[in-house]
Amino acid sequence: MPLGPGRAGRGVIGAPVAKAAVVTAAVMPGPSPIAKAAVVGAAVSPGPSPIAKAAVVGAAVTPGRRRF
Amino acid sequence: MTERSIDELGPVDYLVVEFPAGHQNFTGEGAVELVRLHDAGIIRLMDVLILQKAEDGTVMAQELGDLAELGELARLETQLVQTLAEEDVANLAAAMDPGSVAGVLVFENLWAAPFGSAMRRAGGQLIANGRIPIQAIIAAIEADAALEAEGA
Numbered sequence A: 001m002p003l004g005p006g007r008a009g010r011g012v013i014g015a016p017v018a019k020a021a022v023v024t025a026a027v028m029p030g031p032s033p034i035a036k037a038a039v040v041g042a043a044v045s046p047g048p049s050p051i052a053k054a055a056v057v058g059a060a061v062t063p064g065r066r067r068f
Numbered sequence B: 001m002t003e004r005s006i007d008e009l010g011p012v013d014y015l016v017v018e019f020p021a022g023h024q025n026f027t028g029e030g031a032v033e034l035v036r037l038h039d040a041g042i043i044r045l046m047d048v049l050i051l052q053k054a055e056d057g058t059v060m061a062q063e064l065g066d067l068a069e070l071g072e073l074a075r076l077e078t079q080l081v082q083t084l085a086e087e088d089v090a091n092l093a094a095a096m097d098p099g100s101v102a103g104v105l106v107f108e109n110l111w112a113a114p115f116g117s118a119m120r121r122a123g124g125q126l127i128a129n130g131r132i133p134i135q136a137i138i139a140a141i142e143a144d145a146a147l148e149a150e151g152a
Helices: B029-039 B071-077 B086-093 B110-121 B134-149
Strands: A021-024 A037-042 A055-057 B012-019 B043-053 B059-063 B101-109
Touching (some): B086 B101
Antiparallel strands (some): A037 A055
C-alpha cells in the first residue's frame, strides 16, 4: 500500500536497521518474570551524523557490588 | 502542539516493536498505555506506522488512520506529524522477520526537554547515549550475587 504524499521527501532513519538479537543466557535460576538475556544491539544513527555509529554489546559483567 | 523553538524540543526516539507470526495478541492494552504516556506529558507521540512483512519479503505500510479500530489512539491520530518518510519504511523493515507485523513509533521525550535545553545553554553537547536493557542489569545483579556467594 503506497503511503500518502506526506511521506515523500528525505527520510530520517538513514540506514537499514539491524535487529537486536536477544540471546537467552540465564545466569541464575530465579522467579523473575523477565527473561534473562544477553542482548546484542546495533545502534543506528541517522544520516551523515558526526557521531560515530556504534555497535553496543550488552551484558558486560564485572565483579563488585553495585547499587541500582 | 504549541509553538516551540527547536531548542526546546526533547530528544526524539523511535521504536520498532515486532509481533512475530503466530504471536500476535492485540488487545488494545498497548494503545491504552501509549495514550497514557502521551496524556501525562511524558512523551509526545509524533508518528506511527504499522508494517507488515510478507513471507516473500515485501512490506506493506499502513497509517494509523488506515486501521478500522483505533480505540484510544483515535484522538491522537490527528496530532501526528508524519516524521517518517516512505524511504524510511525499507530501512525499518530490514529488522523484521518475514510474516511479522511491527508497530513503529516516533516520539519526543518531553520529560527530557527542559534538561536538554539547560545543558545546551550551558554549552553541553550530547556525545553519546544509549539504553541499557533491563535483562543486562538483571544479569549483572545476579552475577554479583553469584560472586558474593562464592566468597569473591
